[in-house]
Amino acid sequence: MLQQLVKGQNVALSALIEEVTSVALALNWADVSGSGDADASALLLDADGKVRSDDDFYFYNREPRSDDAVHLLGKTPTDAGSEDRIAVDLVGIPEEVARVLIVASRYGGGCFGELDGLHLMLSDASGEPVARFDIDDASTETAFVFGELYRRGGEWKFRAVGQGYDSGLAGLATDFGIDVDEDESADPAESGAAADPIDKASLPPIEFAAVTPAAAPEGSASAPPAEGEPAAKPRRVRTAKKKTVLPKLAKPGLADDDSWHRARVFPVSGLRNEQEREVRATSVLLAVMAQVPEFGRRITGKFNAPAGAIETYAEVSFKLGEDRVRPDGIVKVARGGRVWTALVETKTGGNPLKPEQVESYIEVARRHKYEAVITLSNDLGSDGEHPVAIDKRKLRGKVALRHLSWAEVAHEAHMLTHHQGVANPAHLWLLDELLYFLRHDNAGCKGFDNMGAGWVPVREAVSAGTLRPGDRRALQVAESWEKLVRQLCLRLGGELGVTVAPVMRGRRNLDAAQRRAVTATTLAESGVLAAEIRIPGTIGTLGLTADLRTSKIATSVQFDGPDQTRQLTRVRWLTRQLEHAPDDVRVEALVGDTGSGPCELLRALRTEPGLLVPDDGAAITGFHLALATSMGTKRGAEETGFIRSVDAAVDRFYRDVMQAVKPPAARGEAVADDEA
Numbered sequence: 053m054l055q056q057l058v059k060g061q062n063v064a065l066s067a068l069i070e071e072v073t074s075v076a077l078a079l080n081w082a083d084v085s086g087s088g089d090a091d092a093s094a095l096l097l098d099a100d101g102k103v104r105s106d107d108d109f110y111f112y113n114r115e116p117r118s119d120d121a122v123h124l125l126g127k128t129p130t131d132a133g134s135e136d137r138i139a140v141d142l143v144g145i146p147e148e149v150a151r152v153l154i155v156a157s158r159y160g161g162g163c164f165g166e167l168d169g170l171h172l173m174l175s176d177a178s179g180e181p182v183a184r185f186d187i188d189d190a191s192t193e194t195a196f197v198f199g200e201l202y203r204r205g206g207e208w209k210f211r212a213v214g215q216g217y218d219s220g221l222a223g224l225a226t227d228f229g230i231d232v233d234e235d236e237s238a239d240p241a242e243s244g245a246a247a248d249p250i251d252k253a254s255l256p257p258i259e260f261a262a263v264t265p266a267a268a269p270e271g272s273a274s275a276p277p278a279e280g281e282p283a284a285k286p287r288r289v290r291t292a293k294k295k296t297v298l299p300k301l302a303k304p305g306l307a308d309d310d311s312w313h314r315a316r317v318f319p320v321s322g323l324r325n326e327q328e329r330e331v332r333a334t335s336v337l338l339a340v341m342a343q344v345p346e347f348g349r350r351i352t353g354k355f356n357a358p359a360g361a362i363e364t365y366a367e368v369s370f371k372l373g374e375d376r377v378r379p380d381g382i383v384k385v386a387r388g389g390r391v392w393t394a395l396v397e398t399k400t401g402g403n404p405l406k407p408e409q410v411e412s413y414i415e416v417a418r419r420h421k422y423e424a425v426i427t428l429s430n431d432l433g434s435d436g437e438h439p440v441a442i443d444k445r446k447l448r449g450k451v452a453l454r455h456l457s458w459a460e461v462a463h464e465a466h467m468l469t470h471h472q473g474v475a476n477p478a479h480l481w482l483l484d485e486l487l488y489f490l491r492h493d494n495a496g497c498k499g500f501d502n503m504g505a506g507w508v509p510v511r512e513a514v515s516a517g518t519l520r521p522g523d524r525r526a527l528q529v530a531e532s533w534e535k536l537v538r539q540l541c542l543r544l545g546g547e548l549g550v551t552v553a554p555v556m557r558g559r560r561n562l563d564a565a566q567r568r569a570v571t572a573t574t575l576a577e578s579g580v581l582a583a584e585i586r587i588p589g590t591i592g593t594l595g596l597t598a599d600l601r602t603s604k605i606a607t608s609v610q611f612d613g614p615d616q617t618r619q620l621t622r623v624r625w626l627t628r629q630l631e632h633a634p635d636d637v638r639v640e641a642l643v644g645d646t647g648s649g650p651c652e653l654l655r656a657l658r659t660e661p662g663l664l665v666p667d668d669g670a671a672i673t674g675f676h677l678a679l680a681t682s683m684g685t686k687r688g689a690e691e692t693g694f695i696r697s698v699d700a701a702v703d704r705f706y707r708d709v710m711q712a713v714k715p716p717a718a719r720g721e722a723v724a725d726d727e728a
Contacts, residue, residue, distance in 0.1 A: 057185040062211040065142075065201075068174070068182040070450060072208055073390070074141045076125075076175040076356045077154050079198055081167040082133030082556040083586055089551050090167070092136035093221070094122050095153040095228055096145070102229035104148065109230055110138075121145045122152065125353045127551040128460070129541035131434055131534045131564060132169060134553040140201060141358050142208055143390065151202040153228070157195040157221035164190035164216060168556065172198040174210060177392075178423055178452030179356050185212040194220040295473025296480045317485045320494040329400040329496040331367070333489075334380040337428070337461065338364035338396070340486045341383070344479040346472075347486075350464045352385055355394065355424050355454050360387030370416045377412045383426070394424035400458075400496030405429055405440045410453070414442070417451045424452040432457045432500050432535040434564055459499030462490045463542045471549035500539045501689035503532045508687060514579040514600040521573040529581075530571035536695060537583045537596070540702060544587060555584035555593050575600070587706065591713045596702060598683055598694070605697060607705035608678040610642070611713070622672050623661040629713050630654055634679060637709060639664060642674040677713075679705050 055068060065072045079092050096108035103109055110122045121144035125137040140152055154172065158164060170190055174183040185199060193216025200211050217224045305314065318336045323329050341348035341364055348362040365382040381396035395413045399405055405427050413425045431439040433455045442453060465487045474480050490497045506525030513519035519526060537554055545552040575581055579601040585594045595608040613622045623641070630637065639657055641649035641664045649672065652663045666672070681704070684697035 054181055055183045057183055057210075057212040059185075059187075059189075059212055059214040062209050063183065065208045065210060069176040071177065073143050074139065074177045074356060074358060075201070075210075076179065077138045077140065077199070078173040078175065079136045079138075079154070079156050080130070080133065080169060080171050080173065081164075082169040083167060083553060089127070089134065089553065089586070089588060090136070090156045090158045090162075090164070092124060092127075092138055092154070092156045094124070094138055094140075095155065095225075095230075096122070096149045097151040097153060097228060098148055099150045101151070106230075108149075109225070120359060123349070123353055123359055125350075127553075128463075129538050129545070129551070129553040131538060131554075131567070133167075133556055134551060137354075139353055139356055141387070142201070144358075144387070151200050153200045154198045155196065155221075155224060156198060157224070162194070164193045164196050172212070174199075175356065176450075177356050178450050179454055180450070180452060183210065185214070187214050189214070190216060192216075192218055194218060195224040197224065295475055296477045297471065297473040298469050298480065298484060316488065317482070318489040320489060320492040323494050323496075326401055326403055326496065329494075330380065330398050330403075333400050333458075333495060333497050334396065334398045334428075335366045336486060336489055337398075338366055338381050338383065340482055344468075344474060344476075344483055346468055346474045346479070347465060347483055350468070351456070351461065352383065352392075354456065354460075355426060355452065357383075357385045357392045357394070357423075358387040358390060360385045360390075360392075370420070372412060372416055372419075377416055379413050379416070379425075393420075393422040394426050395422060397425065397427045399427075399429040401430070402502055403429070404431070407440050407442060410440050411442060411446050414446050414451050414453060422451065424454055427453075427455045428458060428461070429455075430458055430497070430499055430501055431455075432459065432538055434531060434534065437564075457499060457539075458490060458497040459539045459542050462487060462497070462499065463546045465490070466546035467549065470546070498689065499543075500532075500535050501695060503536070503687040503694055504528050505687075507532070507694065508685075510575070511600050511685065514575070519576045519579075521576045522569075523572065523576065526572035526575050527568050530568040530575065533571060533581045533583070533598075534568070536698060537585070540699065541585060543699070544585075544702070544706070548587070548589075550588045552585060552587050555586050557584060585702075587710070590706075590710045591715065592710075594702065594706065594710065595678075596698070598698065600683075603683045603685065604680045605683045605701040606678055606680045607701050607709075608676065609705075609710055609713075610674065610676045611715075612674040613642075613672055614715070619665045619669075619672055620662055623657065623664045626675055626713070627654070627657050627661055630677075630709065631712075633709050633712055634704075636679065638678045638680075640676040640678075641666065641672045642676060643670040643672060648676075677709055679709060 055063065057063065065075065069075070081090065083089065091112050094110040095103055098104055110124055112124060121141040123139045125139055127134050127136045136156065138154060145152065164170060167190070170187040172185045173181050175181045187196070187198070190196065195217040197213045197215045199213050202209055202211065318332075323332065341351055342362050345362070349359055352362060363384045363386070366380065367378070368382050369376050369378050379395040380398045383394045383396060385392040395417050397405065397410065397413055410425065410427060417425050427438070427440070429439070433439050438453055438455050465483050468474055469480060469483045469487060474483065489495050506528040510519060510523070510525050510529045513523070541552040541554060571581065579599060581598040581600070583596045585596060587594060590609070592609045592611040597606045599606065614625050626639070633654060635653065635655035637654040638651060639654055640651040643649040643666055647670070649666050649670065650664050656663055664672070681701045682697065684692050684694040686693040689695040
């Protein structure tokens with residue numbers, strides 16, 4: 053049973069968990085303002101409340117070590133916002149460590165009071181949530197202590213802290229013996245990296261500018277120098293070592309003909325049916341997990357497995373009663389004397405997971421004392437719920453049932469190959485081969501690719517004006533829309549190397565069912581599906597609407613204009629930046645606090661920028677840019693499908709419009725006054 057904690061409350065882990073060996077802590081929030089994201093960190097403290105050395109500070113790009121007991125598993129977009137997870141191996145915590153502090157800090161000038169749904173979820177080794185701590189009193193704090201694990205009387209306990217710092221991560225860290233360079237805690241959008249091309253056949257070869265995450269806070273306090281010795285420079289936390297990533301531009305090939313295909317270690321040809329696809333996909337994934345430690349840990353960490361040596365097996369068999377059951381694979385992780393084991397079941401293409409099959413694997417896992425049953429398919433699931441409804445009584449014996457989408461697997465592989473890197477160049481090549489396999493149509497692992505059986509009837513009902521709130525098919529479409537937006541965030545985040553997440557305006561404290569009901573009602577009343585997406589390093593929040601009445605997808609962004617006296621100068625500042633943007637971008641001038649002003653297509657403003665200047669002399673305070681494209685009508689991800697059209701619309705708008713517009717300060721130049 054989930055225990056609800058209040059600020060200051062502590063609880064013994066033994067009262068929540070049968071075997072106190074490891075826990076996972078998930079920090080959750082919804083960005084309702086689009087003002088910026090947050091990063092989770094952890095500190096190991098001794099009995100005096102200080103770090104022992106810089107190795108006790110765990111931040112996002114700290115170089116992992118084989119004996120680490122704390123693992124930052126990274127942020128992922130959820131249906132309700134963002135989740136940042138930390139796994140703690142309590143058995144591996146050194147005896148001299150008295151407390152493990154779980155903290156988070158914001159960047160980009162944001163504060164925690166701007167986030168909704170701020171809470172910490174504590175889970176046991178199987179991934180089952182056992183306690184939740186909601187934080188509803190955050191305001192101007194830029195760093196926050198969510199909670200702490202601590203030893204008392206020979207056992208581990210958890211305390212819900214909820215203490216904020218207005219001085220940011222620097223102020224928080226200083227209290228625990230760490231020196232932090234505040235200028236290194238800047239918004240990750242402030243530094244740029246080399247461009248990475250989006251790997252989509254439907255797009256022209258135009259590059260996205262990648263965004264580099266903020267440099268991590270550095271430093272831990274050193275002991276005072278002995279008398280007579282010169283003062284030593286403060287020690288700084290070491291950032292991650294240089295790792296190997298894929299080159300930004302592919303080397304020219306030696307093929308005599310463009311029709312030649314490069315030989316692949318994981319071939320995608322010759323797959324005749326779905327069973328063959330599942331067998332090959334399982335074997336490919338499990339083999340790479342075992343051979344590439346960084347990638348294997350990314351995947352097993354999602355299921356609260358300990359960090360350790362990974363072994364994987366495919367096409368296994370177990371006796372269950374008079375029958376034999378054959379899970380697709382097994383994953384084993386060994387660390388010291390502890391072995392964590394999970395059964396794996398995969399589905400590719402549109403094949404759904406079968407409840408009776410999953411339940412039989414749960415029974416096998418229970419009998420053999422395996423910790424988990426892991427399922428993989430193209431379904432993203434919702435709010436941590438498994439896509440297959442299973443009788444909870446089947447999970448007795450603490451067998452965890454966990455799900456992973458192929459889109460999430462591809463996201464982790466892309467982050468490592470293009471941004472975060474791996475230590476061994478051969479491992480990098482192997483990961484790149486995995487990524488090629490997952491993204492190929494023949495593999496059946498391309499992720500969420502079907503809006504469901506309700507899509508066409510709902511689209512037709514919207515067109516006919518017969519759709520009404522509460523229609524169960526509209527609720528199904530609302531759930532599929534959430535999954536599509538979440539996958540879109542995963543893909544963009546992987547391409548850019550940052551956390552892309554939905555902005556949940558006006559949906560404060562709603563659970564999944566309530567959110568979908570709101571979306572379904574809006575769809576019935578206006579025929580529109582809408583979402584907002586925050587992409588770090590851009591001028592504003594990307595708005596996305598799919599209008600089923602007009603079969604149009606609209607992408608948009610709104611932002612403040614430059615602080616200039618002359619109105620025409622502001623318009624020319626914008627048109628110069630949009631030099632290569634599509635002619636049919638709709639540009640609207642914003643006047644006053646919230647008022648709309650003149651609106652024209654970009655093609656007209658290129659020759660007559662004065663068309664956007666208000667006749668009444670009202671000041672232009674900002675701009676709203678929008679671009680409409682045709683909407684695919686089919687429910688799938690084929691060329692004429694709705695999913696493909698949404699992806700293409702977002703990619704085009706981000707690439708051709710949002711990347712082009714930078715505020716004057718970011719451009720490092722003043723806005724020229726050319727109205728003289």
